Amino acid sequence: MVAGDRRSGVRTWLYVVAALVVAMVAVGGATRLTGSGLSITEWRPVTGALPPLSDADWAAEFAKYKDTPQYAILNQGMGLSAFKVLYGWEWGHRLLGRLIGLVFFVPLLVFWWQGRISRRLGLGLLGLGALGGLQGAIGWIMVASGLQPGMTAVAPIKLALHLTTASLILAGLIWLAAGERGDVSAPAPGRLRATAALLPLAILAQIFLGGLVAGSHAGLVYNTWPTMDGALVPSADTLFAIRPWIENFADNHALVQFNHRMIAYLVIALALLHAVDARLSGSPAAAGRAAGIAGLALLQASLGIATLLLGVPLWAALAHQVLAMALLTMATVNARLSRGTGRVRPIAAAVPLGFEGLAGRGVYAFPRRTVMAAARDTVHRPPETSG
Numbered sequence: 404m405v406a407g408d409r410r411s412g413v414r415t416w417l418y419v420v421a422a423l424v425v426a427m428v429a430v431g432g433a434t435r436l437t438g439s440g441l442s443i444t445e446w447r448p449v450t451g452a453l454p455p456l457s458d459a460d461w462a463a464e465f466a467k468y469k470d471t472p473q474y475a476i477l478n479q480g481m482g483l484s485a486f487k488v489l490y491g492w493e494w495g496h497r498l499l500g501r502l503i504g505l506v507f508f509v510p511l512l513v514f515w516w517q518g519r520i521s522r523r524l525g526l527g528l529l530g531l532g533a534l535g536g537l538q539g540a541i542g543w544i545m546v547a548s549g550l551q552p553g554m555t556a557v558a559p560i561k562l563a564l565h566l567t568t569a570s571l572i573l574a575g576l577i578w579l580a581a582g583e584r585g586d587v588s589a590p591a592p593g594r595l596r597a598t599a600a601l602l603p604l605a606i607l608a609q610i611f612l613g614g615l616v617a618g619s620h621a622g623l624v625y626n627t628w629p630t631m632d633g634a635l636v637p638s639a640d641t642l643f644a645i646r647p648w649i650e651n652f653a654d655n656h657a658l659v660q661f662n663h664r665m666i667a668y669l670v671i672a673l674a675l676l677h678a679v680d681a682r683l684s685g686s687p688a689a690a691g692r693a694a695g696i697a698g699l700a701l702l703q704a705s706l707g708i709a710t711l712l713l714g715v716p717l718w719a720a721l722a723h724q725v726l727a728m729a730l731l732t733m734a735t736v737n738a739r740l741s742r743g744t745g746r747v748r749p750i751a752a753a754v755p756l757g758f759e760g761l762a763g764r765g766v767y768a769f770p771r772r773t774v775m776a777a778a779r780d781t782v783h784r785p786p787e788t789s790g
C-alpha cells in the first residue's frame with residue numbers, strides 16, 4: 404500500500420469519529436432542550452447499554468426518577484409513556500457515547516497493529532482517548548449535580564464544561580485528521596498563522612460561554628438586539644448585581660448573556676481580519692478557507708440573534724449549537740493547514756542530484772531542514788572503517 408492510501412484511510416476514520424462527536428453534541432443538545440437529562444439516575448457504563456426491557460424494569464426506572472427533585476418540583480403526575488420519551492433521549496445520548504468509544508478504539512488498535520499510526524499521531528490519539536474517558540466522567544458529575552436536593556436542572560458551569568470538552572475532542576480529531584493530508588503545502592506567513600491559531604481558541608471560549616447561557620437559561624431574558632436592557636452595554640449595577648462579584652460570571656443572567664454577545668463580536672472581528680489578511684497573502688486556498696470561516700461566523704451570530712429574539716425555540720437552539728461545531732471544525736482545519744503539511748514526498752523528487760541514495764533507503768521528507776540535515780550527515784560522517 405502506498406503512503407498516501409495508508410494515510411487517507413486513517414484520515415477518513417478520524418473524520419467519521421468527528422462526525423459521530425457532532426451527532427453526540429446534537430443529541431446532547433436535544434436531551435437538554437427536551438428536559439430529559441435527569442431521567443436516568445445512575446451511571447452504569449457497561450450494563451446501562453441495555454434499556455429497560457420488561458414492564459417491571461420500566462416501573463423500577465420510573466420509581467427511581469420519581470425520587471428526584473426534578474420530578475417532585477416540575478413533573479409531578481407525569482405518566483409512564485412521557486417518562487419513556489425522556490428516558491429515550493438520555494439513553495440514546497449515552498449509547499452514542501459508547502458507540503464512539505468503539506469506533507475510536509477498535510480501528511485504532513487495527514491501524515496501530517498495521518503500523519499505520521506514527522508515534523506523534525499515536526500520542527495525540529491516546530490523549531484524545533483519555534479526554535473521551537474524562538468526558539464520560541464529567542457527564543456523570545454534571546448529571547449528579549442536577550440530582551441534588553432542590554435542583555431541577557444540572558449546574559450551568561458543569562454543562563458548559565461538558566460541552567467545551569466535547570468541542571475540544573472534536574477539534575483534536577479534526578486537527579489530527581487535517582495533519583494526515585498527503586499533499587504538500589508550505590506554512591502561511593507568521594501573522595496569518597497566528598490569527599488562524601487564535602480563531603479556534605476564541606471559538607472554544609465562545610462555546611463555553613454559550614454553554615453557560617444555555618445551562619442557566621439566560622437566553623430567556625433580555626430578548627432584544629443589539630441593545631440589552633435598553634443599552635448596548637447594560638449598567639454595572641445590572642451586570643454585577645450579585646455579591647461576591649465573581650459569581651456574576653456564572654450566575655447572573657445579564658452578565659452571562661452579555662459576555663456571550665461580546666465574545667461573538669470578537670470572533671467575528673477576528674474572522675474578518677483573518678479573511679482580509681488571507682486575501683492579501685496571495686494564496687487562493689488560504690483566502691477561500693478564511694472567507695468561509697468569516698461567512699460561517701456571521702451566519703452563526705445571526706442564528707444566535709434569531710434564537711434570542713424568538714425566545715429559544717428548540718430548532719433554533721439546536722441549529723445554533725450544531726453550527727458552532729461546524730465553525731470550530733473549519734477554524735481548526737484552517738489553523739492546522741496554515742502550519743503547512745506534507746511529509747510524504749519521496750526525497751528523490753525534492754532534492755538535487757546526488758542525494759537520490761537517501762530515497763533508496765525509503766527516507767521521506769518535506770521540510771527542507773530535514774533534507775539539509777540528512778545531507779550534512781552524509782557529507783560529514785567520518786569514513787567507515789572496515790574489518
Ligand code: HEM
Nearest residue numbers: 609610613614616617622667670704707708711720724727
Ligand atoms: C460566533 C458566534 C457564536 C457562537 C460560536 C455561539 C455558540 C453557542 C453555543 C455553543 C451555545 C450553546 C448551545 C447549547 O448548549 O444548546 C450557544 C447558546 C446560545 N447563544 Fe450563541 N454563539 C454565538 C453567537 C451568539 C449571538 C451573537 C447570540 C445573540 C446575541 C447568541 C445567543 C445564544 C443564545 C440565546 C443561546 C442559548 C440557547 C439555549 O438556551 O439553548 N449566540 N451559543
